[in-house]
């Protein structure tokens with residue numbers, strides 16, 4: 001998530017603050033007491049990173065921890081996922097809390113004493129494996145939240161479903177769909193039916209311990225587009241004998257730029273079309289037969305997303321047709337936009353304030369990265385937020401971003417994540433009674 005994080009300080013005038021209940025004071029103390037274990041767990045996961053749908057050691061550790069708490073554990077779910085159920089002593093709603101589990105094919109370079117030494121084969125290449133997005137912290141936070149909530153089981157007014165989800169970064173191509181989409185297909189939100197779901201993502205460009213949230217569209221949808229232009233080859237000296245696919249592909253790239261800039265109502269929501277790959281030809285004096293383009297599409301609004309898909313198809317096809325070529329357009333649907341349920345978000349902000357302190361809760365602008373938490377939000381009200389974790393000793397402008405070999409996070413931020421998830425659960429249960 002390297003995009004610029006522009007943040008506005010929240011105006012709290014219409015937010016009512018509830019005082020922490022006795023139970024919340026106890027859970028805050030538990031979080032403090034369990035902080036060394038929280039850090040130990042995060043370091044354990046950091047040293048044993050595994051790629052999407054290969055989280056075997058990771059899930060074994062999670063299962064072991066959850067079973068030690070006496071929870072009902074289900075494994076495997078959606079290939080390598082783990083789900084645990086905590087039934088409280090009192091009746092109430094079902095709250096789901098989700099953490100993602102996978103690491104990335106990156107060789108760690110940050111010099112941490114517990115840096116990953118793992119290596120693997122990825123797409124035929126030897127590579128290091130690294131938790132370079134902070135999912136190691138997410139798992140540790142959720143395990144400790146589970147431990148705290150379990151301790152107070154008798155006082156809990158409802159049920160908690162802990163969801164440890166694999167493959168957030170994307171399942172291998174031949175194992176699609178994976179991650180959240182597959183978990184939902186396998187019924188993770190049923191039996192018992194989930195009433196609300198919460199999740200967080202650490203954010204290395206946000207001050208440590210700060211929480212940034214947004215009601216409505218928080219993160220963009222992501223889809224891929226593949227375009228194959230077919231023309232006619234010829235000698236480079238006689239272009240009139242050809243239908244030059246390189247020129248057609250270049251015109252298509254230009255044409256696609258006008259979809260967002262000229263044909264999309266940008267005051268409603270932002271959108272992005274990026275062509276990141278363009279391939280054609282082998283030699284300077286041969287006009288090839290074909291050219292291929294690959295791109296990524298981001299949007300925050302479903303209707304806009306659909307319209308962009310249609311416009312891409314018609315723009316590419318008609319430009320090709322005008323030159324006597326053809327364009328075969330394939331849209332690869334990936335993750336929908338992460339849209340926070342407005343009623344739920346507004347209701348839960350005081351829980352975040354209680355966890356992080358009023359001055360540390362801010363509203364963020366939408367970001368054009370994507371998250372498959374969106375699949376849960378399509379089925380049940382969901383709320384996803386960012387937990388700031390850039391190390392205080394580092395300069396914000398030089399802090400390495402997510403998905404890089406130098407990525408680092410501040411472990412001191414994790415306790416705020418634990419408190420946030422615990423408070424969200426307790427407050428949601430309390431509010432559901434009324």
Ligand code: NI
Nearest residue numbers: 133134135201
């Ligand atoms: Ni991530």
